[in-house]
Amino acid sequence: MPPTGTITVPRRFLALWFPFLPANRLRIAGGLNAGPDAPFAFVEKQKGAVRLAAINPLAGDEGLAAGMTLADARAMVPELQIYNSDPAADEDFLDRLADGCTRYTPNVAVYPPDIIIMDIGGSAHLSGGERKLSRSVKEYLGRRQITVRIGLASTTDAARALAEFSSGHHNSEMCAIEALPVAALRLDAEGDLGLRRAGLQTIGEVASRPRSAIAARFGTRAVFALEKLIGAAESPLNPRRHEIPWVFERRFPEPIASKVYALKVLHGLLEEAKIRLIEEDRGGRHFEASFHRVDGRVQYVQVETGLPSRDTKAITRLFDERLDTLADPLDPGFGFDSVGLRILRTDPLKPHQSQLEKEAREEDNSAEFLDRLAVRLGRNRLLTFRSRDTHIPEKSQVASAAIHDTTQHNWTAATQAEPPVRPLQLFDPPHPITVIAEIPDGPPKRFRWHGKSRDVTRFEGPERIASEWWLGGDDPLGAGQWTRDYFRIEDTSGRRYWVFRYGLYGRETSDPQWYLHGLFA
Structure with a gap:
């Protein structure tokens, strides 16, 4: 066949597996109630039982695994969060x-819950080869303290399997695939068990058998999975649908050695991007500037905004402040030969007359202030509170990164004619107090707190809050999952307190304990 002049680029895929993705996500969002050295897990209800859906590395070190019942996990690790x-x-x-992975290739596919696969066949050379690109990806994620395992292969299924199951170095890709356990075929539990009962432990052992014998005993699905894994069948990548690429670049005929001029060029690119954003009624949320030096080194600088924006002055200011906080300052070396700008995320943004709309102007100013704080302090150190679907008071709100939280949180406020239902100051954990009541399940008549006795003149309640029994023994007060009866009380000096009795008398305990949970005034 005569040559056509077309160069065929070999397909190469880099798979990223995030074994602790929920734990990494919660830590980055600032939602951990415990310290970073505590084992914790995520639970969900499956087939009538509460089971572990995901764990953090410390929980894994204790022998816990996804799929275990919460009761079994508690028995092994009582302090589990x-x-x-x-x-x-x-x-x-x-x-x-x-x-973030689109910086390496535009062809990125997401396979929930924890897999990303990139087609790097036509882009690896831009990073110095496959090994350097793989190392760059691991360093990029490592700086964010994200646990990742990678697999590199000629098919998507093989790359994914190597990321999840490979446990050592092999002389060739095929040797690495043949050494994988049969679980890499991703069959159902019955098929996986059948292979192992037949004495087939690795992919190599399965591949050595006639395909007809495998199909007859384990079904055509097992054959098709094997063929895709070893590259004998097509294993296409399904990349995400991309919006119109927001990419802008300015190349220089001669290298420039002035950092100030490079930043002016960046501002010009932002102005160019603004025109397109206005045409599309969109605003940017995530911007990435790239400074390309003549020696091949590229320095990336990213900024994010809490709300969609196309205010070039504000975004330029964010880049300036980000550059001031870099541990590795922007160094032109022998000069920059180009400056690039990518907008990695955009959201709809309708125009408004901020000069006439006072509330909109105040919202813009607040958002810009939060963006600047996030650049200086770090986006994960700037937190906001959002409500959580629970009746347990100390769990009713959770801190999350303000830069990513654009939801309007409308907290219910008491009317002027009614006293507040919840105290302004909440103690976490609640303070134990000694209470005297007429009957064990009655309201308090007198209580002792911080060594001083106080007489109760008025009370409201009880407000009964049941425990979250389906989450297991996660009550910080210990002793089990008991019911709380809350009272709003007032002493002789007019001070108001929020107290609760922990445990139903006679049903849950013979000696209910009392706690002070907050102060109204």
Whole structure:
């Protein structure tokens, strides 16, 4: 066949597996109630039982694994911290990680809950080869303290399997694939068990058998999975649908050695991007500037905004402040030969007359202030509170990174005619107090706190709050999951307190304990 003049680029795929993605997501969002050295897990209800959906590395070190019942996990690790599983938040976090991976290739596919696969066949040479690109990806994620394992292969299925199951170095890709366990075929539990009962432990052992024998005993699905894994069948990549690429670049006929001029060029690119954003009624949320030196080194600088923006002055100011905080300052070396700008995330942004709309102007000013704080302090150190779907007072709000939280949180406020239902100051954990009541399950008549007795003149209640029994023994007060009866009380000096009796008398305990949970005034 005569040559056609077309160069065929070999397909190469880099798979990223995030074994602790929910834990990494929660830590980055600032939502951990315990310290970073505590084992914790995420739970969800499966087939009538509360089971572990995901764990952090420390929980794994204790022998815990996803799929275990919460009761079994508690028996092994009594101090285990529990969080509700949030698949939607995990998928959004995986999408944001995929956004960052587009710096290496535009062909990025997301496979929830924890896999990203990149087609690097036509882009690896831009990073100095496959090994350097792989190392760069691991360093990029490592700086964010994200646990990742990678697999590199000629098919998507093989790359994914190597990322998840490979446990050592091999002389060739095929040797590495043949050494994988049969779980890499991703069959159902019955098929996986059948292979192992037949004495087939590795992919190599399965591949050595006639395909007809495998199909007859384990079905055509096992044959098809094997063929895709070893590259005998097509294993296409399904990359994410990209919006119109927001990429801008300015090349120089001669290298420039002035950092100030390079920043002016960046401002010009932002002005160019603003025109397109206005045409599309969109605003940027995540901007990345790239400074390309003549020696091949590229320095990337990223900034994010809490709200969509196309205010070039504000975004330029964020870049200036980001550059001032870099541990590795922007160094032109022998000069820059180009400056680039990518907008990694955009959201709809309708124009408004900020001069006439006072509330909109105040919102813009607040958002800009938060963006600048996030640049200086770090986006994960700037937190906001959002409500959580729970009746337990100390769990009713959770801290999250303000830069990513654009939801309007409307907290219910008491009317002027009614006293507040919840105290302004909440003690976490609650303070134990000694209470005298007429009957064990009655309201308090007198209580002792900080060594001083106080007589109760008025009370409201009880307000009964049941425990979250389905989450297991996660009550910081210990002793089990008991009911709380809350009272709003007032002493002789007019001070108001929020106290509760822990445990139903006669049903949960014979000696209920009392706690002070907050102060109204």
